[in-house]
Amino acid sequence: MFIAANWKMNLDKKSINFFIEHLRDYKFSDDVNVCIFPPTIYINFLNELINNLPISIGGQNCHNLSFGAYTGEVSAASLKEFGCEYVILGHSERRIYNKETNQHIQKCAELAIETNLKPIICVGENLSVRENGKAINFIKKQIIECLPEKFEEIIIAYEPIWSIGTGKIPHKTEIKEMHKNIIEIVNSKTKKNVKVLYGGSVNENNIEEILSVNNVCGVLVGGASLKIKDFLAIYSSAVKYLDKIHNIED
Numbered sequence: 001m002f003i004a005a006n007w008k009m010n011l012d013k014k015s016i017n018f019f020i021e022h023l024r025d026y027k028f029s030d031d032v033n034v035c036i037f038p039p040t041i042y043i044n045f046l047n048e049l050i051n052n053l054p055i056s057i058g059g060q061n062c063h064n065l066s067f068g069a070y071t072g073e074v075s076a077a078s079l080k081e082f083g084c085e086y087v088i089l090g091h092s093e094r095r096i097y098n099k100e101t102n103q104h105i106q107k108c109a110e111l112a113i114e115t116n117l118k119p120i121i122c123v124g125e126n127l128s129v130r131e132n133g134k135a136i137n138f139i140k141k142q143i144i145e146c147l148p149e150k151f152e153e154i155i156i157a158y159e160p161i162w163s164i165g166t167g168k169i170p171h172k173t174e175i176k177e178m179h180k181n182i183i184e185i186v187n188s189k190t191k192k193n194v195k196v197l198y199g200g201s202v203n204e205n206n207i208e209e210i211l212s213v214n215n216v217c218g219v220l221v222g223g224a225s226l227k228i229k230d231f232l233a234i235y236s237s238a239v240k241y242l243d244k245i246h247n248i249e250d
């Protein structure tokens with residue numbers, strides 16, 4: 001189980017310190033992995049703060065080329081050098097505001113893999129695509145065009161745009177259908193391992209319901225990952241949910 005905390009362009013040194021201080025004595029579970037995606041400028045700061053805590057760090061984006069005259073960009077190698085294990089690629093906010101295309105995202109994913117970063121490729125439809133019954137075809141094109149040529153393992157985050165930051169989440173059956181389709185789409189190209197996360201308005205009240213859906217391997221959390229209280233409520237609900245499942249299985 002994986003919880004990705006995407007801080008986007010939020011928080012500062014003081015609030016990051018506060019967040020991490022509250023994790024010092026926290027009893028983490030081996031069953032739920034956490035990765036925080038801070039703003040790029042705070043990656044090193046966060047890395048030094050987390051010390052021995054069982055938390056990974058990731059970048060919110062990387063460039064599709066290794067280095068060069070690209071003012072304001074960040075390379076996969078720099079992320080790696082400063083301790084990142086993961087990188088989010090193709091988040092809908094970057095697709096919308098930075099005009100990132102599937103082809104660009106594919107190149108970024110390939111470079112990330114070459115650099116030993118684990119890419120999390122985001123896909124998701126807007127409301128009109130969903131309402132017109134075209135969500136699955138839309139996602140299919142995004143995945144086929146964004147998937148790197150070669151990989152051993154890939155993480156896809158299904159993040160319907162209409163759900164991000166709105167408090168609305170798809171019905172369980174819609175998440176189930178989409179995650180099943182995503183796995184089939186990846187498997188139609190390669191039999192390599194694929195994990196699918198759900199993202200969009202995840203919070204402590206809906207996390208259990210979301211995790212109970214087949215093929216949901218974790219969540220990508222935006223707004224509700226900014227405050228330590230909300231984040232820990234999500235984390236502990238995920239741990240409780242897994243304990244419950246294990247007890248039923250026993």
Ligand code: PGA
Binds near residue numbers: 159166200201221222
């Ligand atoms: P949200 O954002 O949890 O605030 O909806 C999710 C995301 O954009 O990754």
